[in-house]
Amino acid sequence: MKLFLVAGEPSGDRLGAALMAGLTQLAPGVGFCGVGGPLMQAQGLHSLFPMEDLSVMGIAEVLPKYLHLRRRLHQTAEAVIASGADALVTIDSPDFCLRVARLVRAARPKMRLIHYVAPSVWAWRPGRAARMAEVIDHVLALLPFEPPYMTAAGMTCDFVGHPVVAEPLASAGERALMAGEGPLLLALPGSRRGEVSRLMPVIGDTLVRLRAMGLTPRVALPTVHGVEALVRETVQNWPTSPEIITDPARKRAAFACADVALAASGTVSLELAANGCPMVIAYDMNPLSFWLMRRAARIDTVTLVNLVTETRVVPEFLGPRCRADLIAPVLADLMQDGPARVAQKAAMALTMQRLGAGGEAPGLRAARSVLAALQPSSL
Incomplete structure (x- = not known):
């Protein structure tokens, strides 16, 4: 054959x-x-x-x-x-x-x-x-x-x-790479220049608002070589200096050890689910593109965890709602061991089960x- x-x-x-x-x-x-x-x-x-x-x-x-x-x-x-x-x-x-x-x-x-x-x-x-x-x-x-x-x-x-179920998770040795004091927030602004340009300022502003609420998590920011320079330039305006990660082993460690993630919309939500990391999804785009997308969409959520589990436990802040003042309180709530975090953990486990x-x-x-x-x- x-x-x-x-x-x-x-x-x-x-x-x-x-x-x-x-x-x-x-x-x-x-x-x-x-x-x-x-x-x-x-x-x-x-x-x-x-x-x-x-x-x-x-x-x-x-x-x-x-x-x-x-x-x-x-x-x-x-x-x-x-x-x-x-x-x-x-x-x-x-x-x-x-x-x-x-x-x-x-x-x-x-x-x-x-x-x-x-x-x-x-x-x-x-x-x-x-x-x-x-x-x-x-x-x-x-x-x-x-x-x-x-x-x-x-x-x-x-x-x-889905191939995400076969991807390797961090080993015990790799997890030790991210050891540190305090909660760890995973910032995931996407891999395309347009995504990064729009979402990085929102993430930075969200960190400012978390700090005003008395929350100062460590921040890890996995990225790819194509946008690394742009990422490094943008984080200079952030209140917290993130650890910018390109090494695959360190990226696995960050996903495994993070307490919460603020992520661009995409299949990264499944990587987070595989690691049991609660998340908030954010995405901004040109207003006309967002309007056209909304008109064409047949679904009310873009997050695969929500779709696979037929729930809406992962909060989304898209288009005009991609604002730090809306995101920060929800992210702060997810950092606590409350109902929102428990619901996401259950949905992520079910997602991985249903994906094979x-x-x-x-x-x-x-x-x-x-x-x-x-x-x-x-x-």
């Missing part, structure tokens, strides 16, 4: 590598070709071209590279068609991957096409599922409530677990799903 896999960004590379490891375990002799990053290459994939060519986000970034991306799109589709692979497995990056799938479907209508990571049609743009069903046969979902949306559109779908913690690894579950989707009875 031979599979053609396509991943377009680091998160997809991680999913693809775990899937390949699972497939190799369950179906020894399986062959791989396609596009992937270093993790997939370590599992035996010879990438058609560097995956980094596809790791472009945002209109301003895509436009200058449009012609190059278009060439890569057609190059990928032609390689799939010529490969003789039994199936195409596209991984996340829907703008690129589903265009490849459409070209492949037109040329090889009987080839099985599988997509890993269901689109969030439960949140916005529900019509994407129907358009996806025109070219995709089977979907691997990360969230337990996603399969019904996919099957309603005409695709088969399995929930295979303690069960078979998501990569292995994904591999079983792919193999089942290729059985003659499913064709």
